[in-house]
Amino acid sequence: MRASQPARPAEVLLKVEDLHVAYGKAEVVHGVSLDVRKGEFVVILGRNGAGKSTLLHAVSGLIPKRAGRVSFDGRDITGLSPREIVRAGVVQVLEGHRVFHNLSVEDNLLIGTYAHAPHGDRGKLDRIYALFPEMAERRQQMASRLSGGQQQILAVAQGVIGDPRLLVLDEPSSGLAPMVIDRILDVASQLCASGMAILLVEQLVDKALRHAHYAYLFETGRIATSAFSEQLREGDLIHRVYLGGGQQAVAA
Numbered sequence: 001m002r003a004s005q006p007a008r009p010a011e012v013l014l015k016v017e018d019l020h021v022a023y024g025k026a027e028v029v030h031g032v033s034l035d036v037r038k039g040e041f042v043v044i045l046g047r048n049g050a051g052k053s054t055l056l057h058a059v060s061g062l063i064p065k066r067a068g069r070v071s072f073d074g075r076d077i078t079g080l081s082p083r084e085i086v087r088a089g090v091v092q093v094l095e096g097h098r099v100f101h102n103l104s105v106e107d108n109l110l111i112g113t114y115a116h117a118p119h120g121d122r123g124k125l126d127r128i129y130a131l132f133p134e135m136a137e138r139r140q141q142m143a144s145r146l147s148g149g150q151q152q153i154l155a156v157a158q159g160v161i162g163d164p165r166l167l168v169l170d171e172p173s174s175g176l177a178p179m180v181i182d183r184i185l186d187v188a189s190q191l192c193a194s195g196m197a198i199l200l201v202e203q204l205v206d207k208a209l210r211h212a213h214y215a216y217l218f219e220t221g222r223i224a225t226s227a228f229s230e231q232l233r234e235g236d237l238i239h240r241v242y243l244g245g246g247q248q249a250v251a252a
């Protein structure tokens, strides 16, 4: 390591060790180890179908783990249910801006507080509306009437309102206009600066590396390499990982 290189924060928040995940007999994640430190914004980059969502779903308890260990702030959360994992402080925003179309913006947000308060926690709305003014303007609107970009912002807001210690974002850029993507990544950086750790999965390499501190490159179920974002921006490793199909993502 060069003396000028930044160091990662010492305290580990999420620790994934030798994780294997399979659908039936087909193993998709082959022994992944990674971590997210306190105060960090970490990105996992990798081509479509590499197993990134599968990894995130296993961490969040949404699909079973075949082998390995996941811990959060020193506590073993490997065998916990999704709800218990949310309670422990890990909230995942799923791919594809999934919100409840037949509910208002505000009701969608209140759902994000149910894990901690069975009847919703209205007190948290003000903070969320300050962070997401575009949602405050549309609080009574049905989610079905929002644009795709607004729905994604709502999905992120719904994750943030639960006040997670680690916010996990699975390809929030998917299908969105560049301005909306920048808005979402800016909010993620803002949340990180206020103390929330971020784990992002993204295919838009350049945009992701501009926001994240540290990056893992995922190649067919394995971590190919990891480095500080600025090192990856300088090197050509990224292009190797994306060769043959991911060139557009690199250029975006």
Ligand SMILES: Nc1ncnc2c1ncn2[C@@H]1O[C@H](COP(=O)(O)OP(=O)(O)O)[C@@H](O)[C@H]1O
Binding pocket: 023, 028, 046, 047, 048, 049, 050, 051, 052, 053, 054, 055
């Ligand atoms: N529910 C599922 N059942 C069986 N195979 C799946 C399922 N979900 C994803 N896969 C397969 O697992 C691999 C990894 O998928 P995924 O984790 O979605 O990748 P990524 O998020 O990196 O695009 C792909 O080959 C995909 O077809």
Ligand SMILES: [Mg+2]
Binding pocket: 052, 053, 054, 095, 170, 171
């Ligand atoms: Mg995915």
